[in-house]
Amino acid sequence: MSIYPGVVEAFVSVDGVNVPVYDSGHDAQARRPLVLVHGSGGTAEKHFGLLFPMLAARRRVIAFDYGEEGREDPLTLDHLVNKLAGVTEYSSPGGQVDVVGYSLGAVIATAYAARNRDRVASLVAIAGWIATDPQQRLRNELYRTLQESGSEALGSFQVLMAFGTAYLAGKPWAEVQAMADASRPGPDRARQMLLNSSIDLTGEAEKVEAPTLVVGCTDDQIAPIRQSRLLFGAIHDARFAEVKAGHAVMSERPAEIFQLIDSFTQAPDETAPGTRLPHLII
Amino acid sequence: MSDEFQATDDGAIGSTTDVAIIIVGTGFSGLGLGTKLARAGERSFLLLERADDVGGTWRDNDYPGAACDVSSHLYSLSFRPNPDWTHVYSPQAEIHEYLRETAREEGLLPHIRFGCEVVGAEWDEVANLWRVSTSRGSFTSRVLVTAAGHLSDPKYPNIPGLDSFEGHLFHSAGWNHDVALENQRIGVIGTGASSIQIIPEVAEVASHLTVFQRSAPYVRPRPNRQYTAAEKRMFRRVPESLQELRAEMFWNNEARLVERQALPALLEAAAAVAHKHREAQVIDPEIREKLKPNFVYGCKRGLRSDDYYPTFNRENVTLECAGIDRVEGKQVIMTSGDVHELDVIIASTGFETTDLPISYIIRGRQGRSLADAWSGGMQAYATLAVSGFPNLFIMGGPNTGLGHNSAIYVIESQIDHILGALQFMAQRPDAVLEVSAEAENSYVEGVESRGEGTVWLSEGCQTWYVDPRNGRLTSLWPDFAHSFRRENAAFVPDPYLAESTTG
Ligand SMILES: Cc1cc2nc3c(=O)[nH]c(=O)nc-3n(C[C@H](O)[C@H](O)[C@H](O)COP(=O)(O)OP(=O)(O)OC[C@H]3O[C@@H](n4cnc5c(N)ncnc54)[C@H](O)[C@@H]3O)c2cc1C
Numbered sequence: 001m002s003i004y005p006g007v008v009e010a011f012v013s014v015d016g017v018n019v020p021v022y023d024s025g026h027d028a029q030a031r032r033p034l035v036l037v038h039g040s041g042g043t044a045e046k047h048f049g050l051l052f053p054m055l056a057a058r059r060r061v062i063a064f065d066y067g068e069e070g071r072e073d074p075l076t077l078d079h080l081v082n083k084l085a086g087v088t089e090y091s092s093p094g095g096q097v098d099v100v101g102y103s104l105g106a107v108i109a110t111a112y113a114a115r116n117r118d119r120v121a122s123l124v125a126i127a128g129w130i131a132t133d134p135q136q137r138l139r140n141e142l143y144r145t146l147q148e149s150g151s152e153a154l155g156s157f158q159v160l161m162a163f164g165t166a167y168l169a170g171k172p173w174a175e176v177q178a179m180a181d182a183s184r185p186g187p188d189r190a191r192q193m194l195l196n197s198s199i200d201l202t203g204e205a206e207k208v209e210a211p212t213l214v215v216g217c218t219d220d221q222i223a224p225i226r227q228s229r230l231l232f233g234a235i236h237d238a239r240f241a242e243v244k245a246g247h248a249v250m251s252e253r254p255a256e257i258f259q260l261i262d263s264f265t266q267a268p269d270e271t272a273p274g275t276r277l278p279h280l281i282i
Numbered sequence: 283m284s285d286e287f288q289a290t291d292d293g294a295i296g297s298t299t300d301v302a303i304i305i306v307g308t309g310f311s312g313l314g315l316g317t318k319l320a321r322a323g324e325r326s327f328l329l330l331e332r333a334d335d336v337g338g339t340w341r342d343n344d345y346p347g348a349a350c351d352v353s354s355h356l357y358s359l360s361f362r363p364n365p366d367w368t369h370v371y372s373p374q375a376e377i378h379e380y381l382r383e384t385a386r387e388e389g390l391l392p393h394i395r396f397g398c399e400v401v402g403a404e405w406d407e408v409a410n411l412w413r414v415s416t417s418r419g420s421f422t423s424r425v426l427v428t429a430a431g432h433l434s435d436p437k438y439p440n441i442p443g444l445d446s447f448e449g450h451l452f453h454s455a456g457w458n459h460d461v462a463l464e465n466q467r468i469g470v471i472g473t474g475a476s477s478i479q480i481i482p483e484v485a486e487v488a489s490h491l492t493v494f495q496r497s498a499p500y501v502r503p504r505p506n507r508q509y510t511a512a513e514k515r516m517f518r519r520v521p522e523s524l525q526e527l528r529a530e531m532f533w534n535n536e537a538r539l540v541e542r543q544a545l546p547a548l549l550e551a552a553a554a555v556a557h558k559h560r561e562a563q564v565i566d567p568e569i570r571e572k573l574k575p576n577f578v579y580g581c582k583r584g585l586r587s588d589d590y591y592p593t594f595n596r597e598n599v600t601l602e603c604a605g606i607d608r609v610e611g612k613q614v615i616m617t618s619g620d621v622h623e624l625d626v627i628i629a630s631t632g633f634e635t636t637d638l639p640i641s642y643i644i645r646g647r648q649g650r651s652l653a654d655a656w657s658g659g660m661q662a663y664a665t666l667a668v669s670g671f672p673n674l675f676i677m678g679g680p681n682t683g684l685g686h687n688s689a690i691y692v693i694e695s696q697i698d699h700i701l702g703a704l705q706f707m708a709q710r711p712d713a714v715l716e717v718s719a720e721a722e723n724s725y726v727e728g729v730e731s732r733g734e735g736t737v738w739l740s741e742g743c744q745t746w747y748v749d750p751r752n753g754r755l756t757s758l759w760p761d762f763a764h765s766f767r768r769e770n771a772a773f774v775p776d777p778y779l780a781e782s783t784t785g
Contacts, residue, residue, distance in 0.1 A: 002547050005735075053540050053548070057735075166530065244526055255536030259764050280764060281360060282525075282532045282691065 039103025164219030164246030309338020365517035702773025
């Protein structure tokens with residue numbers, strides 16, 4: 001993966017699976033490493049192709065792929081959390097990391113932070129959710145129906161769900177069509193969708209102790225913003241930021257996400273628990 | 283021009299006018315700061331302007347086709363949103379009018395001295411104030427702010443004989459509107475940001491246009507269009523819709539910065555857009571090849587145009603890529619020996635950027651000039667304060683250039699810093715703010731280290747962002763715009779008070 005010049009590629013073995021890891025390497029100031037956890041339907045490169053280099057210009061960043069292709073057994077949250085544990089140990093043996101998760105990655109990161117309070121210095125949960133709700137299940141079911149029937153509508157449906165209305169409205173039609181055509185199910189999509197339909201962190205999220213930034217997206221139709229607000233409610237030391245984007249915030253607003261992560265991780269305690277971060281004045 | 287923009291005199295020439303704050307220049311920077319001062323109830327300030335109108339860049343660059351290349355809703359003051367921008371990229375006259383209206387509506391006209399060129403500014407170490415001499419008398423002030431622009435002094439190319447060209451010669455930033463271009467043989471020197479706006483317009487009227495190109499730019503599509511009446515009224519009635527659009531434009535531009543961090547894949551993708559644009563728009567394969575850039579993408583300011591490339595499909599346009607050897611009479615003689623006979627030459631060759639003219643007329647402690655302090659390349663703490671120059675704030679100086687986002691965002695960040703300093707000084711009437719050399723140097727090191735690994739300092743990148751005298755990245759801010767504000771907007775007294783310079 002050419003996500004960043006000089007990136008080191010390694011494998012970490014977790015529960016018998018080789019997890020591909022992308023490590024930007026050395027940090028001159030020897031700060032804590034930052035670990036990125038991608039979401040369903042993605043890969044490190046697909047979800048963090050822009051965010052990774054932005055962060056890596058500042059500090060050491062490590063991303064990984066789930067690396068689950070070809071497996072048939074049900075995918076579990078525990079298994080994915082174990083992978084994050086393995087990558088944390090690789091990144092900072094016995095030490096702490098900052099964890100940033102997006103979408104299902106935010107769910108994984110939140111669960112990990114709840115279960116490994118001594119390893120997480122700070123947590124950023126972007127477009128995540130606390131417990132799958134009927135709106136999300138409905139979308140997942142519809143997705144499955146379209147996929148199983150081989151429907152051509154799948155691409156359009158994905159784009160319609162993933163992107164914010166303002167973002168789509170500002171695009172030339174040909175580009176939107178191209179996005180729909182290019183929208184193919186990512187690796188291991190079906191197993192991830194099943195897992196997505198059964199998430200419940202209701203009790204666990206409250207156990208997170210790390211300073212946390214929850215980022216919700218105003219136009220999100222995949223993990224609606226009320227889900228992020230619930231995470232904000234559940235996690236004691238959390239602050240909340242809103243981004244004007246759909247679920248595909250990593251392509252719609254990568255620089256704003258970078259700005260939020262960069263300023264939060266520089267001084268996680270700068271804002272008090274419960275703070276709603278104002279939008280920057282532009 | 284209306285009467286209200288007329289020059290006023292402060293009593294008899296020869297007397298000295300004293301105010302709290304003097305601002306040099308009435309472009310976006312000077313007017314922006316002036317607006318904030320006026321709104322805060324400050325009365326003791328003057329804006330000194332050498333021209334007879336406000337607007338700076340947007341007054342001077344009134345060449346055909348002039349327009350902003352950052353979207354208008356972003357390229358405007360946050361505290362003066364304008365629902366009525368006619369285009370995504372509005373024309374010069376409209377931006378100029380926006381600034382004139384700002385001066386009028388914010389009550390700045392009584393504070394402006396037009397036709398007032400600052401020719402000297404000296405720090406008086408005894409009285410702790412600035413002595414400012416101008417073409418219209420003398421002034422003193424506790425605080426001096428230069429808002430004299432970094433693209434305000436036209437630079438001509440160094441071509442033997444150009445001065446004695448026997449046709450008409452002028453610079454893009456000093457357009458001679460008395461010269462009729464219809465059916466003339468015209469040469470445009472340069473293919474930068476201004477040129478690509480000028481060339482399509484001039485080609486329409488010239489009998490023949492010769493474009494002298496030294497280095498072909500990357501030109502990407504410019505999705506310009508008019509705003510509809512519905513949109514304009516929506517922006518007025520639903521102000522947050524304008525604000526959301528502005529934020530979207532800002533963050534889109536921010537995302538483009540990564541392309542410049544020498545990430546081969548992203549650079550290639552961005553360059554590919556420009557290559558595709560050129561291939562789609564230029565018919566003749568030979569010309570297409572000549573228009574192909576040969577420097578790394580992102581090294582220079584990104585350019586946008588939809589009518590630049592098609593201009594080279596015209597019968598009456600020649601693209602000349604050999605070097606100019608000399609000018610004789612009405613002839614431009616190339617190093618190849620070819621000769622172009624011309625009636626008009628338009629020098630569209632940019633501005634003095636690494637060596638700011640204003641630095642030669644400012645003298646700080648011990649009479650040392652700012653130019654002298656900057657002989658190794660310009661530098662400042664927080665981009666605006668220099669050790670040895672007390673109570674001086676420089677807007678648009680070192681490390682304030684952005685290749686990827688709106689200059690206004692940088693300007694407003696500097697305004698915030700200056701207002702913070704002024705508030706601090708208001709509470710301590712004897713305080714003299716002078717940044718320590720240590721604070722300045724460690725700040726500058728922090729900025730310069732970020733330039734490493736970027737396209738600007740990569741091999742083969744010749745850009746005005748880099749000082750040719752020492753290879754330092756002195757003009758550009760080599761980071762995000764939002765980082766500029768985070769790092770520079772807040773005024774913190776400590777770095778200014780380290781050397782017990784308080785009176
Ligand atoms: C053609 C052109 C297009 C541009 N387009 C964009 C764009 O789309 N987006 C963008 O972000 N940036 C753009 N820029 C950059 C632009 O310069 C800045 O955005 C901005 O206008 C700078 O404002 P300023 O007030 O700092 O300086 P200026 O506008 O240059 O104003 C400086 C003022 O100071 C006065 N002055 C100078 N010296 C003296 C003196 N000794 N005594 C008295 N008065 C003096 C000048 O007469 C002038 O009025 C463009 C620049 C040019 C040249």
